Amino acid sequence: MTSPSRYTEESIQVLKGLEPVRQRPGMYTRTENPLHIIQEIIDNAADEALAGHGKHIQVTLQADGAVAVEDDGRGIPVGLHPEEGAPVVELVFTRLHAGGKFDKHAGEGAYAFSGGLHGVGVSVTNALSTRLDVTVWRDGGVHCMAFAGGEVIQPLAPVEGAKRKKSGTRVVARPDPRYFDSPNIPLGELIHLLRSKAVLLPGVKVSLNVEKTGETHRWHYENGLRGYLEEALAGTDLLIPLFEGAQFAGKHDEQFAQGEGAQWVVAWSEEGAAVRESYVNLIPTPAGGTHEAGLREGLFGAVKGFVELHSLLPKGVKLLPEDVFARASFVLSAKVLDPQFQGQIKERLTSRDAVRLVGGFVRSALDLWLHSNVEYGKKLAELAIRQAQARTRSSQKVEKRKSSGVAVLPGKLTDCESSDPSRTEIFLVEGDSAGGSAKMGRDKNFQAVLPLRGKVLNAWEVDRDRLFANNEIHDISVAVGVDPHGPDDTPDLSGLRYGKICILSDADVDGSHIQVLLLTLFCRHFPRLVELGHIHIARPPLFRVDVPAQGKRPSRKLYCLDARELQIVEDKLRKENVRDGSWSISRFKGLGEMSAEQLWETTMNPDTRRLQPVGYGALDRSQTHGMFTMLMGKGESASRRAWLESKGNLAEVDI
Numbered sequence: 001m002t003s004p005s006r007y008t009e010e011s012i013q014v015l016k017g018l019e020p021v022r023q024r025p026g027m028y029t030r031t032e033n034p035l036h037i038i039q040e041i042i043d044n045a046a047d048e049a050l051a052g053h054g055k056h057i058q059v060t061l062q063a064d065g066a067v068a069v070e071d072d073g074r075g076i077p078v079g080l081h082p083e084e085g086a087p088v089v090e091l092v093f094t095r096l097h098a099g100g101k102f103d104k105h106a107g108e109g110a111y112a113f114s115g116g117l118h119g120v121g122v123s124v125t126n127a128l129s130t131r132l133d134v135t136v137w138r139d140g141g142v143h144c145m146a147f148a149g150g151e152v153i154q155p156l157a158p159v160e161g162a163k164r165k166k167s168g169t170r171v172v173a174r175p176d177p178r179y180f181d182s183p184n185i186p187l188g189e190l191i192h193l194l195r196s197k198a199v200l201l202p203g204v205k206v207s208l209n210v211e212k213t214g215e216t217h218r219w220h221y222e223n224g225l226r227g228y229l230e231e232a233l234a235g236t237d238l239l240i241p242l243f244e245g246a247q248f249a250g251k252h253d254e255q256f257a258q259g260e261g262a263q264w265v266v267a268w269s270e271e272g273a274a275v276r277e278s279y280v281n282l283i284p285t286p287a288g289g290t291h292e293a294g295l296r297e298g299l300f301g302a303v304k305g306f307v308e309l310h311s312l313l314p315k316g317v318k319l320l321p322e323d324v325f326a327r328a329s330f331v332l333s334a335k336v337l338d339p340q341f342q343g344q345i346k347e348r349l350t351s352r353d354a355v356r357l358v359g360g361f362v363r364s365a366l367d368l369w370l371h372s373n374v375e376y377g378k379k380l381a382e383l384a385i386r387q388a389q390a391r392t393r394s395s396q397k398v399e400k401r402k403s404s405g406v407a408v409l410p411g412k413l414t415d416c417e418s419s420d421p422s423r424t425e426i427f428l429v430e431g432d433s434a435g436g437s438a439k440m441g442r443d444k445n446f447q448a449v450l451p452l453r454g455k456v457l458n459a460w461e462v463d464r465d466r467l468f469a470n471n472e473i474h475d476i477s478v479a480v481g482v483d484p485h486g487p488d489d490t491p492d493l494s495g496l497r498y499g500k501i502c503i504l505s506d507a508d509v510d511g512s513h514i515q516v517l518l519l520t521l522f523c524r525h526f527p528r529l530v531e532l533g534h535i536h537i538a539r540p541p542l543f544r545v546d547v548p549a550q551g552k553r554p555s556r557k558l559y560c561l562d563a564r565e566l567q568i569v570e571d572k573l574r575k576e577n578v579r580d581g582s583w584s585i586s587r588f589k590g591l592g593e594m595s596a597e598q599l600w601e602t603t604m605n606p607d608t609r610r611l612q613p614v615g616y617g618a619l620d621r622s623q624t625h626g627m628f629t630m631l632m633g634k635g636e637s638a639s640r641r642a643w644l645e646s647k648g649n650l651a652e653v654d655i
Contacts (some may be wrong), residue, residue: 018094018127018150025179028124033182034067034175035189037128040121041069041171046197046282048073049204054168056205059194061185062172063211066131070170075138078156087156089134089145093126094152122171126150128179135159135170149176193284195219199228200282200333225265225331232275233329239268239383240376243369247361248335254554255356257337262358264295266330268380278332280339280349289342289349291334291358293607298362300324306370307381314385316392320445323387324380334358338572342610352601352608391420410475414439416448425500426479427538427604428452430514433592438504441596442604448498450479455510456517460524460632467525476521484525487621491528501535502611504603506590507542507561519614520632523624531621535614540594540603544586545569550578559602561610 021028030036048054054073061067077088084091126132127150136143146154177183191208198206198219208217221227226244248261278285278292285291300321307313334354342348370377409415412435418424426448429435435451442449457470464484468474477484481495503518505511515537522535529535541559543566549555560566566585574580588594594602603609616624630639 018096018123020096021124021127022150022179025124025128029128031180033185034128034180035185035193037125037175038067038069038173038185038190039193040125041067041173042193042197043283044122045069045071045073045169046201049201050282055203056207057194057197058207058209059190060209061187061190061211064174065183066172066174067185068170068172070168072166072168075136075167075169076134078136078138078141078143087145089136089143089156090152093122093132093134093145093147094150096123123150125171125173128176129173130176131174133172137166137168139167191217195228196277196279196284197282199224199331200279225263225333229265229267229275229329229331233267233269236267236269236271236274239270239327240373240379242267243366245362245365245369247365249357256353257553260335260337260357262291262295262332262334262361264330264332264358264362266295266299266328268328268383270327270383272327273329275329275331277330278334278349280334280336280341280354282333283339283341285341285347285349287342287348290351290354290607291332291336291349294355294358294360295330295332295362296321296325297355297607298359299328299366301359301363302366302370303377303380303384305367306377307384310374310378310381312378312381312385314389317385317388318392319384319388320391323384323391326387327383332358338576350608350610355607408478410450410479412451412475413479414442414449416442416444416446418446419497420446421496421499424448424498425502426450426498427502427504428476428518429591430505430511431590431592434504434506434590434594437591437594437596437599438604441598441600443600447604448479450475452476452514455514456521458517458632459521460628461634464525473521477526480526480529482526482529485528487527487625489528493528493532496529496534499534500611501529502538503536504538504540504591507540507588508590511590516632520628522614523628527621530614530616533613533615537612537614538603539610539612540588540591540599542566542588544588544598545573545583546586547573547578547583550576 025031029040042057042059045054045057048071049057051073054071056072058070059067060070076092079088080086081088081091126147129150130148132147134145134147136145142159143156144154144159145152145156175183175185187210194206194208194217198204199221202221202224204220206219209215223230226242229242242265244265246261246263248259249256251258253260278288278295280289280291300319300323303324304319307319313319334349334357336349336351336354336357338351339349339354340351342350370380414435416424423446425446427438427442427450429438429449429451432451432453435449438449438451452472454472456472459467459470459473462470464486467484468477479497480501481497482491482493485491501522503515505514519535522530539561542562543560545558545560545566547556547558558569560569570583573583591599601608630636630643633639
């Protein structure tokens with residue numbers, strides 16, 4: 001017999017330096033190819049230009065596979081750090097969470113607006129490169145340093161006799177192919193990235209040289225966003241002229257920090273959206289986020305106001321934000337003092353204030369533009385109304401198809417007005433008190449609420465024909481509109497009433513248990529809903545941080561999912577020079593403690609919530625079923641015990 005796995009003090013490992021990155025690179029960057037770790041260097045060069053230092057960014061794909069990025073900014077400081085006693089250049093490339101972009105107090109830090117905020121960017125690049133060389137031109141001197149596998153192999157030293165009449169930084173990185181599915185950088189994506197930097201930095205030259213092929217690309221946009229969108233939409237018939245604008249908060253703004261705001265250009269055409277690109281402090285956000293939500297809300301608010309003022313809306317037609325947004329192409333560049341992203345790769349902005357920031361500026365600008373150009377305004381209104389009428393006809397067709405044979409809906413269900421599954425969503429809520437808050441806080445147009453009483457039955461070993469003996473499972477099936485089925489069945493999904501089925505429970509252990517029981521039900525008896533991406537988990541916050549007013553910045557309410565995120569928020573407040581202890585922390589005991597407004601803002605609002613889709617991930621269906629059998633099977637206690645003993649050190653305990 002093999003000896004049982006031991007869980008002792010020696011089982012706990014403490015990863016130091018850049019070792020966490022090399023062990024779990026997927027937590028810090030994309031691992032399909034090395035583009036993102038090169039983008040981190042490019043972003044640093046762009047941040048220098050954004051701060052007003054530097055007019056040229058040069059990127060070279062060398063024949064030996066290395067990538068060189070050079071800028072003419074201020075150059076990374078080369079002196080010793082006052083607390084760490086090591087050269088600042090070394091800290092930047094070898095320490096996680098070391099950088100010059102944390103200090104944003106009153107917009108007076110080294111980088112008032114930047115894409116970098118965690119201080120892990122170029123240190124990740126260094127960790128995942130076989131070699132990285134840095135040259136800094138600063139204060140009339142030249143300094144060089146080299147790393148291999150994240151470790152210093154050539155300490156920082158001045159270069160005698162080198163050219164000194166310049167400033168800037170040159171980084172040459174050789175990505176380590178062991179950490180990536182493909183060692184090749186996709187040239188098309190790199191070109192798109194560099195061109196976007198030139199677009200967002202009018203007057204800055206960006207160049208790319210490919211040594212193997214001799215290709216050379218240069219971008220220099222004097223007209224910025226407008227020139228870029230005009231080029232992208234060449235040959236497209238526009239309904240109205242481009243709507244462009246830019247607005248930023250002033251020194252005495254009571255809501256936002258000085259310099260925060262956005263620049264945008266929007267085009268509408270009958271063909272629909274052809275270009276949709278958004279950026280935050282020059283960082284591309286392909287998955288959108290709260291700044292795009294603000295743009296959508298701002299455009300919708302202005303068009304809706306124009307339509308109502310001129311009485312253009314036909315009887316029985318209701319305008320929705322997507323009616324205005326559906327056929328819009330846009331390029332949006334937002335400036336946010338302290339941006340919050342979803343994940344280190346920064347694909348989606350989650351800063352809640354960005355909705356109000358962008359939405360307020362865009363709406364006021366479009367209001368003025370529409371009332372100054374009434375004929376164009378009427379054309380835009382007609383386009384939105386036609387879109388709304390088409391959407392209404394489509395939903396009516398769906399309703400007609402579903403009208404026969406519909407079971408009586410459960411009495412506890414608070415349904416939504418829309419019947420279009422592409423828009424609707426249902427929240428399966430733990431308890432009646434939380435259900436009450438959810439009902440009051442929801443958007444009744446497309447959000448339904450079904451409160452659940454207590455914990456749902458563990459349905460992993462329950463036969464399908466006995467499922468409906470449990471009232472909660474019966475109500476879920478009837479409300480969703482899909483019958484239980486097996487993994488190899490082809491169920492009729494034409495009756496599906498909601499495109500998103502969201503599990504909403506407390507952010508504690510009991511809430512997690514309810515999530516597991518519901519996931520067990522869906523995985524076992526509704527597997528097609530899981531495979532098609534209809535199942536989601538809503539993530540309510542566990543903490544609220546009330547931050548007092550600071551200077552011109554008003555008081556704030558910040559929400560944190562867990563203790564780890566609370567620690568990050570507190571660290572950021574200290575970096576902003578908010579007096580330690582001046583903020584107060586509240587812990588939500590459950591969803592029932594949250595007001596309807598808080599529940600909407602943090603958990604149900606599509607623009608600001610955190611909704612986690614459920615899928616099989618790295619496991620296939622059979623592996624997932626095997627894991628569920630071990631975890632939820634009644635006769636699997638010995639397997640569960642062995643699994644807990646071997647995996648116990650992976651648990652994160654919130655004390």
